[in-house]
Amino acid sequence: MSEITATYSSAIGADRGVDSGVDPSTRYFVQEHHPESSTLLGFWLYLMSDCLIFACLFATYAVLGRNYAGGPTGAELFDLPLVAMNTAFLLLSSITYGFAMLESQKKNLRATMIWLGVTGLLGLAFLALELYEFSHLIHVGAGPERSGFLTAFFALVATHGLHVTFGIVWLVTLMFQLKRHGLIPENGRRLMCLSMFWHFLDVIWIGVFTFVYLMGVLP
Amino acid sequence: MSDPHAKSAHAAHGAEHGHHGHEDHVDHGSVKSYSIGFVLSVILTAIPFWLVMGKVITDSSTTGFVILGFAAVQIVVHMIYFLHMNTKSEGGWSILALVFTVMVVVIMLTGSIWVMYHLNTNMMPHMADPTGELHMPSATHDATQHTQHK
Numbered sequence: 001m002s003e004i005t006a007t008y009s010s011a012i013g014a015d016r017g018v019d020s021g022v023d024p025s026t027r028y029f030v031q032e033h034h035p036e037s038s039t040l041l042g043f044w045l046y047l048m049s050d051c052l053i054f055a056c057l058f059a060t061y062a063v064l065g066r067n068y069a070g071g072p073t074g075a076e077l078f079d080l081p082l083v084a085m086n087t088a089f090l091l092l093s094s095i096t097y098g099f100a101m102l103e104s105q106k107k108n109l110r111a112t113m114i115w116l117g118v119t120g121l122l123g124l125a126f127l128a129l130e131l132y133e134f135s136h137l138i139h140v141g142a143g144p145e146r147s148g149f150l151t152a153f154f155a156l157v158a159t160h161g162l163h164v165t166f167g168i169v170w171l172v173t174l175m176f177q178l179k180r181h182g183l184i185p186e187n188g189r190r191l192m193c194l195s196m197f198w199h200f201l202d203v204i205w206i207g208v209f210t211f212v213y214l215m216g217v218l219p
Numbered sequence: 220m221s222d223p224h225a226k227s228a229h230a231a232h233g234a235e236h237g238h239h240g241h242e243d244h245v246d247h248g249s250v251k252s253y254s255i256g257f258v259l260s261v262i263l264t265a266i267p268f269w270l271v272m273g274k275v276i277t278d279s280s281t282t283g284f285v286i287l288g289f290a291a292v293q294i295v296v297h298m299i300y301f302l303h304m305n306t307k308s309e310g311g312w313s314i315l316a317l318v319f320t321v322m323v324v325v326i327m328l329t330g331s332i333w334v335m336y337h338l339n340t341n342m343m344p345h346m347a348d349p350t351g352e353l354h355m356p357s358a359t360h361d362a363t364q365h366t367q368h369k
Contacts, residue, residue, distance in 0.1 A: 040309065041309045041312055041313060041316075044309070044313050044316060045316055048316050048317065048319075048320040051320050051324065052320065052323065052324065052327075055323075055324040055327055055328060056327070058328065059327055059328050059331040059332070062328065062331065062332050062335075063331060063332065063335040063336075080268065080271065080272050084268050087264055087268075091257070091260055091261065091264065094257075094260075094297075094301055095253055095254075095256075095257040098248065098253035098256075098257075098301060099250075099253070101248070102248070102249070102250060102253070196302060199297060199301040199302050200302070202297060202301070203294055203297045203298070203302075206264075206290050206293050206294055206297070207290060207294070209264075210267060210286050210287060210289070210290035211287070211290070214267055214268070214271045214286050215283050215286065215287075217271060218271065218279040218282055218283055219279050
């Protein structure tokens, strides 16, 4: 309702011109408020569809997770301290991204860049550990082709890892954009979208470490 | 008539978010909210790891349900403190999309698990539990035989 009213008033405001005493910020509100709002909502809808992809992979894992085909089980393969460290990296990167958002809100470019850099490094540490884990599993003959359990495991965890990889690519790109253009509204919007993406990945990881790793080692 | 409407809407909008610019209408949280979220997450992560690694509860299905409960709580904590979800953001459309997604996910997950577990039971009648309880026969045995035939 308020959107319609505002649009209507802006049309009138444009007709009358600024001389007639219309507050210019009224038009500013209409032009600036609505597009950004729809970008964030649109990005949220993307995340929800991503959520469905992960739900399919979780369902696959739930069905195939105990089909070891005579091969190694989760209890034999999973190294929980390593998973705990990975979880810590991702959780820490979530809060450092939060700090980057707070600094960008204060229009503090330098601090924003530093926190983004820290977030990126934590993301890289997460990826490095995960790649180490994957290469170790493949090395001991527990690659994705070994059993239904390992196929479902690799599909789910690697899809998450791929998301983190692209999150880091996005983060680095955004750092270059910030360096070049500063904290303009467009970059603020991009930061906001990446923030949602990054926190969303952390939410997915909660499901992964609980459902795959912790429940996988239970007898 | 329409101008005062727009202005008052705008004024209310500005008042809600204090000193933020016009482009900055989304709640980004504060150091406090992020810290609360982080501390809660650390606690909610540490307890499940401790439960499993320390083998605190002997019954594994009980442990499973407990750590799933912790995960659910932690997901809600992340949604509120990190993703800043509330019923008002984007005029309620975000929460509506979330509710819809959760509904689809729940139907899909419970449906898949329910159907597939019963499928396993029904396809191997000799392994079915006579009490009719939800029973997941070990597929290892069957799969091993299968590979041996090859």
